[in-house]
Amino acid sequence: MIKRHTEAMDVVVLGGGAAGVMAAVAAARNGADVLLVESQNCLGGSRTATGVDTFYGFFTPGDNPRKIVAGIPDEIVNRLRRENKLFDRPNTYGAGMGLTYDVEALKIAYEDLVLQSGCRLLFHTTACHVEAADGRVNSVWLANKAGLTEVKASYFIDTTGDADIVARAGGGFDAGSDDEPNQSLSTIFFMGNVDLEKAKKVSHREMTERMKEANKSGRFRLPREDGSYHRTPNPGVIQANMVRVSRIDATDPYSLTKAEIEGRKQVQEYAAFLKACIDGFENAFLIGTSQYIGVRETRKIDGHYKLTEEDVIAGRKFPDSIACCGAPVEDHHPGEGTRWVYVENGGYYHIPYRCLVPRSLQNVIVAGRCLSATHGAQASARNSAQAMAMGQAAGTAAALAAAAKQNFIDLDIGRLRRTLVEQHAIIE
Known part of the structure; x- marks a missing residue:
């Protein structure tokens, strides 16, 4: 109509x-x-x-x-x-x-x-x-x-x-352009039941070192050995920005669809890594991912x-x-x-x-x-x-x-x- x-x-x-x-x-x-x-x-x-x-x-x-x-x-x-x-x-x-x-x-x-x-x-x-x-x-x-x-x-x-x-x-x-590609995309995710007092004792540098070790061991696939998480206004809940999906044209729906799928897969890896390797995340769980992938x-x-x-x-x-x-x-x-x-x-x-x-x-x-x-x-x-x-x-x-x-x-x-x-x- x-x-x-x-x-x-x-x-x-x-x-x-x-x-x-x-x-x-x-x-x-x-x-x-x-x-x-x-x-x-x-x-x-x-x-x-x-x-x-x-x-x-x-x-x-x-x-x-x-x-x-x-x-x-x-x-x-x-x-x-x-x-x-x-x-x-x-x-x-x-x-x-x-x-x-x-x-x-x-x-x-x-x-x-x-x-x-x-x-x-x-x-x-x-x-x-x-x-x-x-x-x-x-x-x-x-x-x-x-x-x-x-x-x-x-x-x-x-x-x-x-x-x-x-x-x-x-x-x-x-x-x-290929010579100067657009910035990478990121799927944000939230985790709950995090012991924030315990987690904050792990420095950013120490977290990235553990990422490197986790990748080297073959236990996890972490494309970006970096990123961050922080507390939110809700007790025990953190927001994490770790995912990196590169060389995507976000104005191309096929390319963007590929990025959404890859972003969610990466979230599963990073959430599992945090739970297994970062103090304070032992009893944490994945609350969810962002409604759509972040385009910069x-x-x-x-x-x-x-x-x-x-x-x-x-x-x-x-x-x-x-x-x-x-x-x-x-x-x-x-x-x-x-x-x-x-x-x-x-x-x-x-x-x-x-x-x-x-x-x-x-x-x-x-x-x-x-x-x-x-x-x-x-x-x-x-x-x-x-x-x-x-x-x-x-x-x-x-x-x-x-x-x-x-x-x-x-x-x-x-x-x-x-x-x-x-x-x-x-x-x-």
């Missing part, structure tokens, strides 16, 4: 992850009529369905952390803290303070935030086709249990993570500016900044280790507005890990707090553009920045 939605909307947000939630709420609060579309059964994306239970990027790393993300994202953090569903957790790798939360509580918090803003929300719905001409997207076709529905809008925000809307509209993007990198748009790794390391500042980031380059490349490079010049850099605006599309803006950036820069800017900050900026820009009937690249950047500051975002 095909339905045609003839009502002209202001803004459609495609993708209800961390960036999409903030974009939808910001657009609605600034006066736009907004529809938020999500393919899963919950909001949050990697923050919930993928099992990543920690926000990174709110603070710069180091001994004197500086808070660099606020605004609407703070409302979520403050709510979870009031509910005793979030705690501060120092990061052993130097990525800065992490804010670890209860995943189920975050799902509810995101839903409440969206619905209270006046947004309309659709779960179990995918944008399968884009109608575009002369550099403008006119409508998207949504697929769900009701069939196909054409939805028209004046402005579109692509927060799919994979730049699906930009790609289907004919916009330019970088999808990675796919398409990155061809925007009006491409953020580079040199920009990141130099702590470069930009006049059209709409967000700040202090997260190091964290490149989960194929192979054993992870490449870490830290930000200089005050420990943070700016994310320019131009990185969110596709060069070839007039009424589309992106937020999140598909921003215009090189491989190395994206490995820093993809953090969750920055995704939310970009989302607030993109949603605010969409509402301002709708009111002024302007293309995104023609928007008064001074007005956008002033509006963000008035709404408590940190942009400098």
Whole structure:
């Protein structure tokens, strides 16, 4: 059955992850009529369905952390803290303070935030086709249990993570290459009945040594002799990030299916290893795996500016900044280790507005890990707090553009920045 939605909307947000939630709420609060579309059964994306239970990027790393993300994202953090569903957790790798939360509580918090803003929300719905001409997207076709529905809008925000809307509209993007492959994928898993006091006595270095020994003995197959686990707000429960599935094109459904299967197999190996070889896990059990495998990198748009790794390391500042980031380059490349490079010049850099605006599309803006950036820069800017900050900026820009009937690249950047500051975002 095909339905045609003839009502002209202001803004459609495609993708209800961390960036999409903030974009939808910001657009609605600034006066736009907004529809938020999500393919899963919950909001949050990697923050919930993928099992990543920690926000990174709110603070710069180091001994004197500086808070660099606020605004609407703070409302979520403050709510979870009031509910005793979030705690501060120092990061052993130097990525800065992490804010670890209860995943189920975050799902509810995101839903409440969206619905209270006046947004309309659709779960179990995918944008399968884009109608575009002369550099403008006119409508998207949504697929769900009701069939196909054409939805028209004046402005579109692509927060799919994979730049699906930009790609289907004919916009330019970088999808990675054999010489510089996209980052590896990870299946997150949770284990219960862990003796945390006993387990924390085993250092990370000792754990990796035991992984090496376990592999050498042939008892286990552990592709990555590294990874981490940490406590959660729930007693005796840990979240583990150890799986590594490399050289996958996560925009290819066959390749992604292969990754999901491999990821679950690896989880069984790592859970068995922890139970057999790490003190405190003797009576532990596998609670479950993430709803879907965690994807770090796919398409990155061809925007009006491409953020580079040199920009990141130099702590470069930009006049059209709409967000700040202090997260190091964290490149989960194929192979054993992870490449870490830290930000200089005050420990943070700016994310320019131009990185969110596709060069070839007039009424589309992106937020999140598909921003215009090189491989190395994206490995820093993809953090969750920055995704939310970009989302607030993109949603605010969409509402301002709708009111002024302007293309995104023609928007008064001074007005956008002033509006963000008035709404408590940190942009400098």
